[in-house]
Amino acid sequence: MSNSSYIPLGNSISEQIYLTLKREIIAGELQPGTRLIVLDIAGKFQVSQAPVREALERMKQEGLINGIPNKGSVVSNITSKEIRDIFVLREIIEGYAVRTSMPTLSEDDYEQLEMIIRSMEEAVERDDTLGILELDMDFHGFFYKRCDNQAILELWNQMRTKVMRFMAISNRHHTTDLLAEWHRRLITVLQTGDGDAVEEAFIEHMHAYKFIHMD
Amino acid sequence: MSNSSYIPLGNSISEQIYLTLKREIIAGELQPGTRLIVLDIAGKFQVSQAPVREALERMKQEGLINGIPNKGSVVSNITSKEIRDIFVLREIIEGYAVRTSMPTLSEDDYEQLEMIIRSMEEAVERDDTLGILELDMDFHGFFYKRCDNQAILELWNQMRTKVMRFMAISNRHHTTDLLAEWHRRLITVLQTGDGDAVEEAFIEHMHAYKFIHMD
DNA sequence: CTATTATCGATTATCGATAATTTGTTTCCA
DNA sequence: TGGAAACAAATTATCGATAATCGATAATAG
Numbered sequence: 001m002s003n004s005s006y007i008p009l010g011n012s013i014s015e016q017i018y019l020t021l022k023r024e025i026i027a028g029e030l031q032p033g034t035r036l037i038v039l040d041i042a043g044k045f046q047v048s049q050a051p052v053r054e055a056l057e058r059m060k061q062e063g064l065i066n067g068i069p070n071k072g073s074v075v076s077n078i079t080s081k082e083i084r085d086i087f088v089l090r091e092i093i094e095g096y097a098v099r100t101s102m103p104t105l106s107e108d109d110y111e112q113l114e115m116i117i118r119s120m121e122e123a124v125e126r127d128d129t130l131g132i133l134e135l136d137m138d139f140h141g142f143f144y145k146r147c148d149n150q151a152i153l154e155l156w157n158q159m160r161t162k163v164m165r166f167m168a169i170s171n172r173h174h175t176t177d178l179l180a181e182w183h184r185r186l187i188t189v190l191q192t193g194d195g196d197a198v199e200e201a202f203i204e205h206m207h208a209y210k211f212i213h214m215d
Numbered sequence: 216m217s218n219s220s221y222i223p224l225g226n227s228i229s230e231q232i233y234l235t236l237k238r239e240i241i242a243g244e245l246q247p248g249t250r251l252i253v254l255d256i257a258g259k260f261q262v263s264q265a266p267v268r269e270a271l272e273r274m275k276q277e278g279l280i281n282g283i284p285n286k287g288s289v290v291s292n293i294t295s296k297e298i299r300d301i302f303v304l305r306e307i308i309e310g311y312a313v314r315t316s317m318p319t320l321s322e323d324d325y326e327q328l329e330m331i332i333r334s335m336e337e338a339v340e341r342d343d344t345l346g347i348l349e350l351d352m353d354f355h356g357f358f359y360k361r362c363d364n365q366a367i368l369e370l371w372n373q374m375r376t377k378v379m380r381f382m383a384i385s386n387r388h389h390t391t392d393l394l395a396e397w398h399r400r401l402i403t404v405l406q407t408g409d410g411d412a413v414e415e416a417f418i419e420h421m422h423a424y425k426f427i428h429m430d
Numbered sequence: 431c432t433a434t435t436a437t438c439g440a441t442t443a444t445c446g447a448t449a450a451t452t453t454g455t456t457t458c459c460a
Numbered sequence: 461t462g463g464a465a466a467c468a469a470a471t472t473a474t475c476g477a478t479a480a481t482c483g484a485t486a487a488t489a490g
Contacts, residue, residue, distance in 0.1 A: 011284060012443070037471070048445045050265070053473090057269060061276040063369075069226060070451050070472055085366040089308075096307055151300040154278075155370060227473070253442070263475045268442090285442055285481045 007045075014051035017041070018058050025064050025075055026164050027130055032077040036065060062161055080214055083166050087210045090159055093152060094140065094206065095199040101146035102190055102198050113142060113187055120180045132176050133164050139183055170213040182208075229266035232256070233273050240279050240290055241379050242345055247292040251280060277376055295429055298381050302425045305374055308367060309355065309421065310414040316361035317405055317413055328357060328402055335395045347391050348379050354398055385428040397423075 008019040021041075024030045041052045060067045067073045116139045123131035137160050144156035182205055189201040223234040236256075239245045256267045271288050274280045280288045331354045338346035352375050359371035397420055404416040 014443080039471075049472090050444050053269070054272060054443090057272050058276065061273065071453095072471065082365065085364045088364055089366045089370065092307060092311055093304075149300045149303055150297060151304045151374075155304065159366075229473080252440090254440095264442090265474055269473090286483090287441065 012051070013045075013047050014054040017045055017047070017051055018055035021055060022059060022062075022064060022161070025059075026161060026168055028165075028168050030075050032075050034075045036073040036075065038072075062158065064161065064165075078162070078165055078169065082162070083210070083214065086159055086162050086166070087206060090163070091203045091206055093155060094143065095203055097143040097147040097152060097156075098190070098202050099195045099199045100148075101143045102193065102195060104146060105190065109142075109146075110187065110191070113139065113183075116142070117180050117183050117187075120183070124176055124180065129168065129171055129176070132179065133167050136167070136179055136183075137164060166213070175209070175212055227266070228260075228262050229269040232260055232262070232266055233270035235260075236270060237274060237277075237279060237376070240274075241376060241383055243380075243383050245290050247290050249290040251288040251290065253287075277373065279376065279380075293377070293380055293384065297377070298425065298429065301374055301377050301381070302421060305378070306418045306421055308370060308374075309358065310418055312358040312362040312367060312371075313405070313417050314410045314414045315363075316358045317408065317410060319361060320405065324357075324361075325402065325406070328354065328398075331357070332395050332398050332402075335398070339391055339395065344383065344386055344391065347394065348382050351382070351394055351398075352379060381428070390424070390427055 008016050008023075021030070021036070030036075036056060038049050038052050038056070042049050045052070056065065056067070056073050059065045060073065063076060065073045066076045116135055120132055120135040120139070123135060141156060141160065144153050147153075186198075186201055186205060189198050192198075223231050223238075236245070236251070245251075251271060253264050253267050253271070257264050260267070271280065271282070275282045275288065278291060281291045282288045331350055335347055335350040335354075338350055356371060356375065359368050362368075401413075401416055401420060404413050407413075
């Protein structure tokens with residue numbers, strides 16, 4: 001349970017606990033199978049049970065933990081089937097997202113994307129794995145935000161935590177180096193303006209990534 | 216807040232409250248904008264605040280209510296933009312779902328689908344609007360369950376409540392009559408085994424439905 | 431008269447304690 | 461010995477009360 005570093009300064013106590021535990025799970029500090037006991041957590045954070053329960057409830061909804069009534073919560077396992085399922089869904093949706101947002105991209109947008117890539121390269125220098133992941137999510141999230149569909153954006157926000165867990169767990173050095181490069185290539189395809197090619201390139205990118213990390 | 220009829224006998228108190236309020240919102244008994252005040256609800260159900268808060272937390276995640284920190288919860292409004300967004304997403308995903316599950320359909324499955332349609336016709340006789348909706352969801356849900364993708368099934372479960380709210384609100388008599396007929400036609404297309412045709416037929420079906428109900 | 435501060439009512443957020451549930455263990459009897 | 465029943469430990473679910481927060485309104489100062 002790490003009485004560690006970051007305790008976000010979100011508004012409410014339950015928010016802080018939620019963000020802290022979520023981060024620890026994504027980063028793999030809290031391993032799958034770990035039991036989350038309300039009173040223990042409340043003790044660690046020096047608070048009462050109520051905000052802890054609220055945080056756990058949110059994480060349960062997100063699939064970060066599994067709750068069994070009257071039994072408790074454990075950090076959920078993440079199976080390879082689950083990863084495959086998520087990526088199938090992601091390929092379908094992200095394909096749509098990039099295709100529809102492509103025609104709306106301005107010079108400014110490309111600069112923003114380039115900025116994300118540069119930040120990612122810096123994060124690679126720093127060996128900041130979680131940072132790299134977050135920037136990767138920012139890059140892809142850009143298109144989900146751009147396709148003007150709240151339902152799709154919400155779906156992305158849910159998929160994102162699962163994708164991040166997967167990437168954090170299965171991280172292998174040789175791929176984080178490549179990420180920035182890959183993304184630059186995607187941008188060049190975007191700039192051609194060919195919808196089919198863009199969709200295909202993104203799907204291939206995701207496919208390759210998934211493949212490398214799943215053997 | 217209706218101290219009305221149905222209070223489901225789920226295991227926990229919070230579950231009962233959750234199911235009750237959710238049903239009331241979907242059925243339109245709790246109109247958008249209605250404030251949900253924890254102590255009031257707790258009083259109505261003769262329980263303390265804790266289970267009420269838990270139920271509200273879940274509904275907030277599902278988008279049934281909007282919560283403003285330190286301010287309270289309000290039954291969420293459902294805008295036409297939101298409906299459009301949901302249906303765009305639904306068309307993409309359901310297209311995939313029916314296309315991939317089609318080749319696996321057995322004689323037994325067709326009978327099951329036929330059963331759903333018959334139940335729907337009975338519900339139409341009874342003028343049981345909520346029942347019709349639930350059976351419509353069962354029909355479409357069948358394919359989401361069948362495509363062997365947990366992520367997609369979960370997505371459907373989330374979309375479903377929103378779709379049901381939309382259908383319940385915008386319900387017009389002439390379309391519920393047609394639903395069973397439409398579904399029968401979809402089955403005949405399914406039985407041809409032509410993936411493209413099936414996907415197209417389902418999308419057209421959803422499109423027509425949405426169109427009729429949104430002017 | 432205007433702008434800032436103080437107070438108030440309503441409601442949420444948090445608290446610490448009790449009740450209920452589950453699981454495992456021991457006891458007791460056939 | 462085997463198996464039901466009573467018990468015990470751990471933990472969640474629920475409770476009722478207090479503290480913190482927000483928006484509105486009233487009071488106050490300049």
